[in-house]
Amino acid sequence: MTFGDKSWGSIKLGKDLGVFAGTAILNDMTLLGVGSGAGSLAGNTTTIGGIGTGYIYADWKAQAAYTSPNFSGFQFTLAATQGWNTIANAGGAISLATTGRSGSAPAAEGQLSYTFSGGAVSGKLWTSGIVQKVNHNSNSVTLDDDRAQAADIGANVNFGDIGLTGYAYKADGLGTTIQFMDAYTAGGKQRKSDGGYVQATYTLPTKTKIGVAYGISNLDRHSSDSDTTLLKENERTTVGAYHPLTKHLNTVLEYNEGKSQNQAGAENKARTLSLGAILFF
Numbered sequence: 001m002t003f004g005d006k007s008w009g010s011i012k013l014g015k016d017l018g019v020f021a022g023t024a025i026l027n028d029m030t031l032l033g034v035g036s037g038a039g040s041l042a043g044n045t046t047t048i049g050g051i052g053t054g055y056i057y058a059d060w061k062a063q064a065a066y067t068s069p070n071f072s073g074f075q076f077t078l079a080a081t082q083g084w085n086t087i088a089n090a091g092g093a094i095s096l097a098t099t100g101r102s103g104s105a106p107a108a109e110g111q112l113s114y115t116f117s118g119g120a121v122s123g124k125l126w127t128s129g130i131v132q133k134v135n136h137n138s139n140s141v142t143l144d145d146d147r148a149q150a151a152d153i154g155a156n157v158n159f160g161d162i163g164l165t166g167y168a169y170k171a172d173g174l175g176t177t178i179q180f181m182d183a184y185t186a187g188g189k190q191r192k193s194d195g196g197y198v199q200a201t202y203t204l205p206t207k208t209k210i211g212v213a214y215g216i217s218n219l220d221r222h223s224s225d226s227d228t229t230l231l232k233e234n235e236r237t238t239v240g241a242y243h244p245l246t247k248h249l250n251t252v253l254e255y256n257e258g259k260s261q262n263q264a265g266a267e268n269k270a271r272t273l274s275l276g277a278i279l280f281f
Helices: 022-026
Strands: 002-005 009-017 060-067 074-081 086-088 093-096 107-118 121-134 146-159 162-172 192-203 209-219 231-244 249-262 267-279
Touching (some): 009 022, 022 107, 022 121, 060 107
Antiparallel strands (some): 002 009, 009 060, 060 074, 074 107, 086 093, 121 146, 146 162, 162 192, 192 209, 209 231, 231 249, 249 267
């Protein structure tokens, strides 16, 4: 639930999209399309947009968040969100647990944004971050607790029917694609990651939105890593067209070209043409 008013802001209690990287997702044109999930870069068969090829998934988290009033376009959000644990696995890394992901300590997330409009120009600038104490869960290895952290910056500017978006992030111990995936070595050493995406869209007189986007996500190997099959880079280029047939029904046409590379330089590539629809209800 969310409650509040314009004089003092609002409070959100419950499960919702995380704060860090949440705005990056909401400005991604492939949110209502297919994106990199159409290919086979990581065995994906879902429509995941630019997750893992431009930004880390913000996830759906239990949270208590406060959003300030709008101060002449400026707003901030502070939140305590559900923390994730890591787990040692047989693959030579510490990644997120597939079950029991809740951490003993919550994460702290926040965002500062500036929204503007005037004449034919409007847009939003934002920066967000996350900090969380990391509890390494392992029956065979004793590791000290650690702290993961990440920050991002983004901008969305609209000139009439033209929309431009740019986004970048940098993380220590947060992994890639989804939070804490391949974030630590088996010895509990943090891996660094970074990435971002750029996007341009144009809305035709028929209300059809056409766009092109490029995104990349990188994961750095720690000096103690011995696994050369570890992911190094995911890259995606998307060309799409999105047309509203009705208020609730959108048609989607997308071409996605993706490339995934591991630390040894081996590559997988995927080219996908997708046609479909999305229904809101």
